Amino acid sequence: MFKKLIIAPTVFILGLAAAAGVSLNGAGxxxxxxxxxxxxxxxxxxxxxxxNYQSIGSGGGIRQLFAQTVHFGASDAPxxxxxxxxxxxxxxTQLIHVPTAMGAVVPTYNLPGVSKPLNFSGPLLAAIxxxxxxxxxxxxxxxxxxxxxxLPLPITVVHRSDGSGTTYIWTEYxxxxxxxxxxxVGVGKSVSWPVGLGGKGNEGVAGLVRQTPGxxxxxxxxxxxxxxxxxxxxxxxxxxxxLASLESVKAAAALTDxxxxxxxxxxxxxxxxxxxxxxxxxxLVYRDLDKDRAFKSAAEAQALVKLLEWIxxxxxxxxxxxxxxxxxxxxxxxxxxxxAKIRYNGMPVK
Amino acid sequence: MNxxxxxxxxxxxxxxxxxxxxxxxxPLLFILAHVFIEGIGALNWNxxxxxxxxxxxxGGGMLPAIVGTFYIDLMALAMGGLLGLGGGVLMAEYxxxxxxxxxxxxxxxxxxxxxxxxxxxxxxxxxxxxGGFSAFSGAVALAVLMIPIxxxxxxxxxxxxxxxxxxxxxxxxxxxxxxxxxLILPAAKGGIITGLLLALARAAGEAAxxxxxxxxxxxxxxxxxxxxxxxxxxxxxxAISPYEDWVKQAWGAALLLALLLMLTxxxxxxxxxxx
Numbered sequence: 001m002f003k004k005l006i007i008a009p010t011v012f013i014l015g016l017a018a019a020a021g022v023s024l025n026g027a028g029x030x031x032x033x034x035x036x037x038x039x040x041x042x043x044x045x046x047x048x049x050x051x052n053y054q055s056i057g058s059g060g061g062i063r064q065l066f067a068q069t070v071h072f073g074a075s076d077a078p079x080x081x082x083x084x085x086x087x088x089x090x091x092x093t094q095l096i097h098v099p100t101a102m103g104a105v106v107p108t109y110n111l112p113g114v115s116k117p118l119n120f121s122g123p124l125l126a127a128i129x130x131x132x133x134x135x136x137x138x139x140x141x142x143x144x145x146x147x148x149x150x151l152p153l154p155i156t157v158v159h160r161s162d163g164s165g166t167t168y169i170w171t172e173y174x175x176x177x178x179x180x181x182x183x184x185v186g187v188g189k190s191v192s193w194p195v196g197l198g199g200k201g202n203e204g205v206a207g208l209v210r211q212t213p214g215x216x217x218x219x220x221x222x223x224x225x226x227x228x229x230x231x232x233x234x235x236x237x238x239x240x241x242x243l244a245s246l247e248s249v250k251a252a253a254a255l256t257d258x259x260x261x262x263x264x265x266x267x268x269x270x271x272x273x274x275x276x277x278x279x280x281x282x283x284l285v286y287r288d289l290d291k292d293r294a295f296k297s298a299a300e301a302q303a304l305v306k307l308l309e310w311i312x313x314x315x316x317x318x319x320x321x322x323x324x325x326x327x328x329x330x331x332x333x334x335x336x337x338x339x340a341k342i343r344y345n346g347m348p349v350k
Numbered sequence: 351m352n353x354x355x356x357x358x359x360x361x362x363x364x365x366x367x368x369x370x371x372x373x374x375x376x377p378l379l380f381i382l383a384h385v386f387i388e389g390i391g392a393l394n395w396n397x398x399x400x401x402x403x404x405x406x407x408x409g410g411g412m413l414p415a416i417v418g419t420f421y422i423d424l425m426a427l428a429m430g431g432l433l434g435l436g437g438g439v440l441m442a443e444y445x446x447x448x449x450x451x452x453x454x455x456x457x458x459x460x461x462x463x464x465x466x467x468x469x470x471x472x473x474x475x476x477x478x479x480x481g482g483f484s485a486f487s488g489a490v491a492l493a494v495l496m497i498p499i500x501x502x503x504x505x506x507x508x509x510x511x512x513x514x515x516x517x518x519x520x521x522x523x524x525x526x527x528x529x530x531x532x533l534i535l536p537a538a539k540g541g542i543i544t545g546l547l548l549a550l551a552r553a554a555g556e557a558a559x560x561x562x563x564x565x566x567x568x569x570x571x572x573x574x575x576x577x578x579x580x581x582x583x584x585x586x587x588x589a590i591s592p593y594e595d596w597v598k599q600a601w602g603a604a605l606l607l608a609l610l611l612m613l614t615x616x617x618x619x620x621x622x623x624x625x
Contacts, residue, residue, distance in 0.1 A: 293481030
């Protein structure tokens with residue numbers, strides 16, 4: 001009796017597990033999470049392949065890729081040369097960066113009564129995040145926003161608490177426009193913040209900004225748009241105040257040549273109409289998939305490559321409705337030739 | 351005069367006690383009421399039958415998390431219960447066994463270890479060697495969390511049984527293992543089940559040990575070796591998100607979890623009384 005009670009559900013459950021088909025697991029960036037969730041939802045309906053993506057932050061994604069617990073990682077910060085060398089030495093294979101979309105990091109804020117987007121300049125943002133500008137009616141803010149009634153509300157800086165590609169993009173931009181930022185804080189996925197509260201993930205920062213009057217944070221554009229959080233225009237290198245949008249991100253990414261390793265920085269673009277804090281976001285995979293212990297079969301390797309092929313071609317149709325830029329043609333070309341290099345047990349997967 | 355004063359003092363003390371009790375109960379009642387008010391609106395048909403939708407789209411549900419909670423917790427109870435019971439029996443029935451001292455020490459230390467370290471333990475011992483997050487690794491983390499609780503409650507309950515019961519069995523010529531299995535454990539059944547259920551309730555509310563073990567999954571999964579979702583994980587992720595729909599669902603999940611834990615506690619009490 002008891003045995004039957006145990007065996008029947010076990011057989012049933014294992015049967016279900018077997019019938020479910022290929023599952024892939026990924027982890028990493030929160031920056032493209034709304035887009036990836038859409039991709040994988042659509043891809044599941046299309047092919048039945050289940051891609052489980054958990055947005056634990058770019059730092060976490062890279063760590064899990066190194067720990068070989070996931071089929072792919074995701075990051076908005078490309079790996080540094082040192083990290084790539086470490087990867088190649090440790091695993092005896094190369095790491096392939098697959099850019100999937102372009103996004104913008106916007107200064108999000110919660111200012112009751114201000115409806116028009118505020119103007120920011122790079123140095124002003126650096127000053128705010130350094131803790132030097134502490135009130136919303138500070139002359140430095142008022143100067144860029146004539147005609148806007150600013151209240152003497154204290155500024156609450158919100159930043160990421162986890163290792164984050166969004167932080168990398170944000171700090172990389174601030175370091176490019178503010179020597180003081182570069183000297184005092186620097187660039188990285190996690191830096192030692194002079195001031196502010198920490199939120200986990202883009203979700204956490206957006207949540208904190210939304211709940212805290214007087215808060216300023218930084219988020220991928222879609223988080224601001226979907227949650228109706230105010231975000232400001234940023235002055236680009238040409239001196240123009242630009243709001244993040246599909247057009248201004250595309251303008252920033254108007255590249256003619258694209259490096260084979262795809263590690264391109266778009267911040268502080270010289271393009272006159274370009275938004276200055278834009279970036280690609282990448283999916284990271286092993287070139288030799290068999291070297292990643294997360295892969296248990298050739299079928300999984302095949303499923304991953306098919307998925308990536310779909311993302312860089314058909315999947316791109318979802319980008320713009322979620323306010324992410326679609327990949328430029330040059331990037332798709334480079335992706336195609338990179339994906340062709342992926343192998344499993346020495347055999348090309350495609 | 352004196353008597354009246356005594357009565358007065360008595361009454362004052364009673365009022366003080368009642369106020370103190372109320373003070374202790376108030377936060378609990380407040381939490382329950384708040385969770386109920388915020389969460390009841392989220393519990394609809396979709397909540398129980400649908401997998402989650404991509405952020406920004408409404409109409410998703412918690413089905414994978416609800417199924418996963420039961421799956422992982424029961425798997426953990428099977429593993430933790432077995433080991434915890436074994437340890438408890440050893441400590442109560444074989445008090446002179448040399449392994450008891452270190453065992454007790456380990457149980458005490460384990461009981462004080464923060465839950466997230468159990469997750470780290472399972473990550474290093476199960477996730478990394480197996481090359482992937484899995485429901486099984488989550489269950490291992492929760493099982494380790496349960497073991498000291500079950501061990502201690504089992505030991506307490508067994509110690510309450512009169513020593514004559516064992517002597518009676520031994521006098522009939524039963525070997526010691528048989529006495530334990532056929533006399534002691536059945537006699538202590540109620541208390542043991544209470545301990546198991548309380549340990550289950552303690553582990554079921556934990557999100558930290560599952561973060562890097564069970565990991566979460568937006569699809570309904572029954573694969574013990576694949577990632578799986580769980581209610582505490584979903585609450586953790588959804589509650590801090592900026593999406594109103596998600597925050598609402600996090601409240602719903604919190605309410606559901608609270609109800610499940612209350613049910614478990616209620617069953618534990620009934621099992622205790624039956625004894």
